[in-house]
Amino acid sequence: MREVPRELKVRSWKPLEEVRKLFREMFQRHLSRLMELKGRGKPVGWFWACSPTELAYVFDVVNVFPEQYSAYCASKGASDKLIDVAIEYHYGEFTCDYLKCSIGSILNSEIAPLGGHCGMKPDFVLDSRMACYSGHHAMSEVFANLYSNLKRFIIDAPFWTEDKIGKIEFPAKKPEKISKEDYDFVVTQLWDFMHFLEGLTGEKLDEERMKRVFEVAEKTSRNLIEIADLMISKPTPMSQMDYRGFPLIGFYITAADYALEFTQEVLEIIKKRVKRGEGVAEEEKLRLLSQGIIPWYSELYKYYEERGVVFPLNLYVEDTFCLIESSKPLESLVRRSMSLWNCDADTWIESVLRRAKRADLDGAILFENTGCRLFSYGLRRFKETLWEGLGIPSVIVEAPQCDPRGMPLERAITKINAFIESLL
Amino acid sequence: MKVDVQAKDLIDYIEKEFGGEAAKTAKEVHERGGKVLGLVSWNIPEEVLYAAGVLPFRLFGKAQLIEKAHTYLPSWSCSFSRRCLEEALSGEYDWLDGLIASKLEDTCIALFYLLKHILKPKFSYLLQIPVLKSELSKEYFVKEVLNLKNRMEEFMGTAISDDDLRRAIKVYNENRRWLKMLYKARKREDFPLTGADVLKVVILSMTMPKEEHSKVVRKILEEISELRARRRQESNADKKVKVHVSGTEVTDLEILQIIEDCGAKIVSDDLNTGTTYFWNEVDEGRDPYDALAEHYLFKVPNLLMSKQLSRAVDERIEYIRSLVEEFEADGVVFLVDRGCEVMGFAYPHLRDGLRKLNIPSVRLDLDYPLPREHYVTRMRAFVEMVRERSA
Numbered sequence: 001m002r003e004v005p006r007e008l009k010v011r012s013w014k015p016l017e018e019v020r021k022l023f024r025e026m027f028q029r030h031l032s033r034l035m036e037l038k039g040r041g042k043p044v045g046w047f048w049a050c051s052p053t054e055l056a057y058v059f060d061v062v063n064v065f066p067e068q069y070s071a072y073c074a075s076k077g078a079s080d081k082l083i084d085v086a087i088e089y090h091y092g093e094f095t096c097d098y099l100k101c102s103i104g105s106i107l108n109s110e111i112a113p114l115g116g117h118c119g120m121k122p123d124f125v126l127d128s129r130m131a132c133y134s135g136h137h138a139m140s141e142v143f144a145n146l147y148s149n150l151k152r153f154i155i156d157a158p159f160w161t162e163d164k165i166g167k168i169e170f171p172a173k174k175p176e177k178i179s180k181e182d183y184d185f186v187v188t189q190l191w192d193f194m195h196f197l198e199g200l201t202g203e204k205l206d207e208e209r210m211k212r213v214f215e216v217a218e219k220t221s222r223n224l225i226e227i228a229d230l231m232i233s234k235p236t237p238m239s240q241m242d243y244r245g246f247p248l249i250g251f252y253i254t255a256a257d258y259a260l261e262f263t264q265e266v267l268e269i270i271k272k273r274v275k276r277g278e279g280v281a282e283e284e285k286l287r288l289l290s291q292g293i294i295p296w297y298s299e300l301y302k303y304y305e306e307r308g309v310v311f312p313l314n315l316y317v318e319d320t321f322c323l324i325e326s327s328k329p330l331e332s333l334v335r336r337s338m339s340l341w342n343c344d345a346d347t348w349i350e351s352v353l354r355r356a357k358r359a360d361l362d363g364a365i366l367f368e369n370t371g372c373r374l375f376s377y378g379l380r381r382f383k384e385t386l387w388e389g390l391g392i393p394s395v396i397v398e399a400p401q402c403d404p405r406g407m408p409l410e411r412a413i414t415k416i417n418a419f420i421e422s423l424l
Numbered sequence: 425m426k427v428d429v430q431a432k433d434l435i436d437y438i439e440k441e442f443g444g445e446a447a448k449t450a451k452e453v454h455e456r457g458g459k460v461l462g463l464v465s466w467n468i469p470e471e472v473l474y475a476a477g478v479l480p481f482r483l484f485g486k487a488q489l490i491e492k493a494h495t496y497l498p499s500w501s502c503s504f505s506r507r508c509l510e511e512a513l514s515g516e517y518d519w520l521d522g523l524i525a526s527k528l529e530d531t532c533i534a535l536f537y538l539l540k541h542i543l544k545p546k547f548s549y550l551l552q553i554p555v556l557k558s559e560l561s562k563e564y565f566v567k568e569v570l571n572l573k574n575r576m577e578e579f580m581g582t583a584i585s586d587d588d589l590r591r592a593i594k595v596y597n598e599n600r601r602w603l604k605m606l607y608k609a610r611k612r613e614d615f616p617l618t619g620a621d622v623l624k625v626v627i628l629s630m631t632m633p634k635e636e637h638s639k640v641v642r643k644i645l646e647e648i649s650e651l652r653a654r655r656r657q658e659s660n661a662d663k664k665v666k667v668h669v670s671g672t673e674v675t676d677l678e679i680l681q682i683i684e685d686c687g688a689k690i691v692s693d694d695l696n697t698g699t700t701y702f703w704n705e706v707d708e709g710r711d712p713y714d715a716l717a718e719h720y721l722f723k724v725p726n727l728l729m730s731k732q733l734s735r736a737v738d739e740r741i742e743y744i745r746s747l748v749e750e751f752e753a754d755g756v757v758f759l760v761d762r763g764c765e766v767m768g769f770a771y772p773h774l775r776d777g778l779r780k781l782n783i784p785s786v787r788l789d790l791d792y793p794l795p796r797e798h799y800v801t802r803m804r805a806f807v808e809m810v811r812e813r814s815a
Binding site: 089090091092093094095099129132133134135137138139141142144145151152153154155156158159161181182185188189192344345368370371373374376377378380381398 | 495500535552763766773
């Protein structure tokens with residue numbers, strides 16, 4: 001029996017059914033696009049987080065996202081078996097859950113949801129070292145080994161430091177500057193990638209089309225940033241159970257018209273709720289920051305929101321956003337690589353602390369994701385900074401994002417409850 | 425530091441240095457007003473540091489008992505980062521003048537920032553080494569090596585000329601040649617040093633001044649016959665199975681001793697603490713910045729770097745194959761740290777690649793405390809299997 005702090009009795013929980021419905025419709029439209037393009041013989045590309053996915057829309061490439069697919073497998077309760085397959089083949093136990101799950105679905109697609117990566121065997125993988133350095137690169141290498149004819153195209157971005165970009169505004173990812181040599185280095189590679197896509201699709205770059213694609217992406221990204229700003233309102237207007245799906249848009253499909261329509265409609269809904277003072281919880285008891293990838297197989301957010309613990313600030317979700325500027329498409333793609341993972345904390349900490357202050361937080365839950373070195377190694381330092389900078393206490397919870405066996409949910413809840421009790 | 429030891433004492437000397445004297449020497453350099461920079465990664469163009477008069481000191485961490493590091497690191501982190509952090513939190517690195525890491529690997533980046541947060545050094549630099557082996561990357565990396573030079577000049581308050589850098593390259597190449605000669609000497613059946621001894625010598629080269637280290641290696645080679653005689657008396661008369669050791673950062677030499685205690689003789693490796701650190705030389709006949717960029721980008725075997733549309737694992741398999749062939753190894757022992765991301769992904773493909781080449785291999789998972797009996801069982805079975813194959 002869980003010892004829930006007395007003050008946290010289950011009250012009503014108000015997720016936004018209309019947002020869920022809209023999300024499902026958007027996802028269906030995305031899958032339809034993949035099928036339609038595949039039917040027309042368009043090449044299939046696998047993309048990682050923070051990569052220039054807008055270009056998939058410029059060239060009509062079938063864009064598949066192994067990490068997002070793994071999250072989907074976990075939410076469907078299928079990830080543990082897939083992870084076991086990867087470990088049986090002697091891939092490391094302590095590598096990223098997403099990647100083990102993805103490998104498992106390639107090695108045994110029969111037990112993988114949606115036929116394994118939506119049944120979309122890749123023609124190429126974009127090995128974009130723009131967020132997770134060794135992980136994305138090593139996995140692209142694994143894919144290239146598992147699919148003998150797979151073309152692996154590498155784009156490399158620097159690990160951004162203060163001397164290169166100064167301070168950065170989060171979540172828009174607008175830095176004070178970008179050093180010329182680094183900018184040129186990445187942009188040249190982006191052009192090389194576009195030439196690669198020209199060769200693969202047999203179509204020349206259509207600049208007018210590119211302009212239109214980036215106009216859509218700009219509108220979508222502005223919507224996402226505005227939604228993020230509204231999330232820190234009091235009361236918090238939307239459940240994290242709904243918000244946690246937003247990385248699909250932020251990372252991968254900002255340039256899709258269906259993503260623009262979705263964000264537009266959600267923005268209107270949220271605006272109205274904020275205006276009416278409607279929140280996800282009947283009565284907000286605590287406002288917490290969430291950082292790290294939530295275990296996708298769990299309903300942790302729901303469990304706490306039902307009890308009046310809300311999450312107005314989810315740094316992981318918001319880190320998937322980036323302000324795309326259609327007047328500066330390539331610069332926008334360079335900035336996309338300036339995620340919290342890929343920047344020295346000195347560059348973003350001020351902006352994140354400012355945001356945390358605005359959110360009027362009582363505490364923070366920091367999820368330590370198995371195998372994610374850049375993220376997990378930095379959590380303790382972030383915990384110290386939150387405390388020293390804003391007096392916000394936090395708890396670190398071991399949270400394998402796809403493997404429920406790694407951290408039993410009951411144990412996580414016990415730990416979080418003890419933390420929450422100290423805040424009440 | 426002066427090397428003034430008799431040949432017969434060399435092994436003892438290496439033991440002593442490896443056991444902590446090297447750090448003491450580096451500390452003395454610091455106390456005398458010299459500068460010592462801690463290197464978190466193994467692929468830093470140390471020549472630039474040398475040219476600035478700085479002593480590069482590779483951080484490994486020797487802590488056996490991990491306590492404090494758990495405050496900062498997840499339980500699944502690799503032993504290399506846990507040990508380094510334990511040392512840092514125990515005050516063992518307080519004397520360092522600064523830190524340098526390269527951005528190639530997530531673990532090194534994350535560890536660099538953690539160490540920086542804890543040690544608060546006066547100087548720190550994250551070297552932006554590209555992952556893509558291309559002309560564009562080289563052009564970028566030449567500028568990055570220049571950036572490093574500029575930062576070293578600021579730090580030391582002294583200019584580094586092209587000639588200074590050329591001299592540094594010469595000194596480092598000489599050291600590479602000595603180490604290579606030491607490895608080549610392993611081809612002889614009566615080579616007297618153990619695999620652990622040889623790796624100690626390489627690891628020492630990462631922590632002590634290069635000229636002095638070259639003297640140590642030269643002395644070992646000069647006096648190797650004496651050492652041979654000494655070791656011959658101690659050695660087992662049984663014919664050993666020759667093995668190549670593969671992995672990333674291996675500094676725990678007990679594991680090498682266990683391998684050799686099971687009837688194997690280590691003849692070569694592709695460890696970051698072994699041949700990959702020194703096997704190829706920097707071209708002395710060209711612009712030093714260009715030569716250094718070329719070397720660290722193209723000539724140092726690395727599982728995280730590759731050419732466009734090609735696979736790093738293929739390059740590594742070819743590198744292992746060439747060493748196995750040159751040193752006539754009978755098989756390969758993979759040492760895989762359970763927390764090592766690089767090997768976590770590469771191992772199945774390295775193993776499969778060697779299988780295709782008909783090179784037998786065995787995997788030992790590095791975990792601490794070392795499960796000795798488990799290793800012994802696996803190694804004995806492997807040695808027996810290899811013997812049967814060649815019978």
